Amino acid sequence: MSSTVIKLEQVSKRYGNKEVVNNISLKISRGSVVAILGPNGAGKTTTMKMMLGLSTATSGLVTVLNQKPNHKQVRQKIGVMLQDVSVMDGLTVREIIRMVRSYYPAPLHEDHIGELTGLCPADLNKRAEKLSGGQKRSLNFALSMAGDPDILFFDEPTVGLDSETRRHFWERVRQLAQEGKTVIFTTHYLHEADEVADRIILFNRGTIVADGTPENIKAGITIRTVSFSTSESMFINDYESNTEMAAEADVRAQIEELPDVDRIEYHQDRCILHTKNSDALLRNLIEHRIPVSDIRVETGQLDDAYASLMETVKEEI
Incomplete structure (x- = not known):
C-alpha cells in the first residue's frame, strides 16, 4: 500500500482573471502532521478546499486516498474541524455526537471520542448553546473524529483556547499521528507549527516557497x-x-x-x-x-x- 494519501500534480486555481494557486505539486504521506502556513491570500485555504473537494482545480490533478476528493468513500474517511465554531442549539452534546456518528459506516466508539477530546460526562449532558467557547471547540473536534477518519483537516484549531487546553489538544494530535492518521492544519501560531508539525509547507502568492521539516526550514533561512x-x-x-x-x-x-x-x-x-x-x-x-x-x-x-x-x-x- 502506498504511503501517499494526498497528491496534487501541477494544480492551479483561478477565480476569473485572478490566479490564487499557481501550478503547485505536493505529496502528503500517511501518519504525518503537516502545517500549511502563509499570509492571508497566499493560497493555503484554497488549496485545503481543493483537498476537501469543496473547490475544483482549474487545472491539474488532486487525489485523496487515490480518489477524487469529493468521492463518497473519501468523505467517509476524512474529518474536518473549521475555524468557525457552530453548534446545533436545542440538542445535548451527546445527542449531536450520536447523530453525526450515525452518518458513517464504521464510526469511532463514543467512549474513545470522549477520551480523545476531553469531553467529560457533564459536558456530554450539556445543551450545545450552554457550552463555553473552549467546550464548543472540543465538540467540533469530537465531530471531526466521529467517523474514525484516516485524514484530519484542522483550520486554526486552537484559536481562543488557553495554553493548557492547547497543549492537551496537540498531545492528542500526536497520538493520532502515531496511530497512522494524517493531520493537516493551518495556524497563525507559528510556535505550534514549530513544535508539532513533521513538515511545514509555506505558501505565498499562490506558490509553495518552502517545504520541509521545521528544522530544515529554520536552518536554511534563519x-x-x-x-x-x-x-x-x-x-x-x-x-x-x-x-x-x-x-x-x-x-x-x-x-x-x-x-x-x-x-x-x-x-x-x-x-x-x-x-x-x-x-x-x-x-x-x-x-x-x-x-x-x-x-x-x-x-x-x-x-x-x-x-x-x-x-x-x-x-x-
Whole structure:
C-alpha cells in the first residue's frame, strides 16, 4: 500500500482573471502532521478546499486516498474541524455526537471520542448553546473524529483556547499521528507549527516557497548566532596598559577578518557573531586559534524564518 494519501500534480486555481494557486505539486504521506502556513491570500485555504473537494482545480490533478476528493468513500474517511465554531442549539452534546456518528459506516466508539477530546460526562449532558467557547471547540473536534477518519483537516484549531487546553489538544494530535492518521492544519501560531508539525509547507502568492521539516526550514533561512567570551581586556574601556589595548585590538582584528560573518556585536563580556553557516564559522575560530571560551550557538525561531523568507520573497518580486 502506498504511503501517499494526498497528491496534487501541477494544480492551479483561478477565480476569473485572478490566479490564487499557481501550478503547485505536493505529496502528503500517511501518519504525518503537516502545517500549511502563509499570509492571508497566499493560497493555503484554497488549496485545503481543493483537498476537501469543496473547490475544483482549474487545472491539474488532486487525489485523496487515490480518489477524487469529493468521492463518497473519501468523505467517509476524512474529518474536518473549521475555524468557525457552530453548534446545533436545542440538542445535548451527546445527542449531536450520536447523530453525526450515525452518518458513517464504521464510526469511532463514543467512549474513545470522549477520551480523545476531553469531553467529560457533564459536558456530554450539556445543551450545545450552554457550552463555553473552549467546550464548543472540543465538540467540533469530537465531530471531526466521529467517523474514525484516516485524514484530519484542522483550520486554526486552537484559536481562543488557553495554553493548557492547547497543549492537551496537540498531545492528542500526536497520538493520532502515531496511530497512522494524517493531520493537516493551518495556524497563525507559528510556535505550534514549530513544535508539532513533521513538515511545514509555506505558501505565498499562490506558490509553495518552502517545504520541509521545521528544522530544515529554520536552518536554511534563519540567521544563527555564535557567541563567546574572550580575554577580559577585550571588553573593558579602562585599560591599564598599552599592551592590553594592543592585544584587544589584535583579537578584534582577527574576529573582523573571519569569513561567514554577517554582523558583529559586543555585549558586556561577550562577542556575538551573526552567521548563516555556524559550522564553518566554528571551524574558522578554531583554525585561527582565536582565544575564546564558553561558546554558544543559537538558532532563530520559526517566526524569524517566516519573516525572513517573506521579506526575501518580496525582494524577488
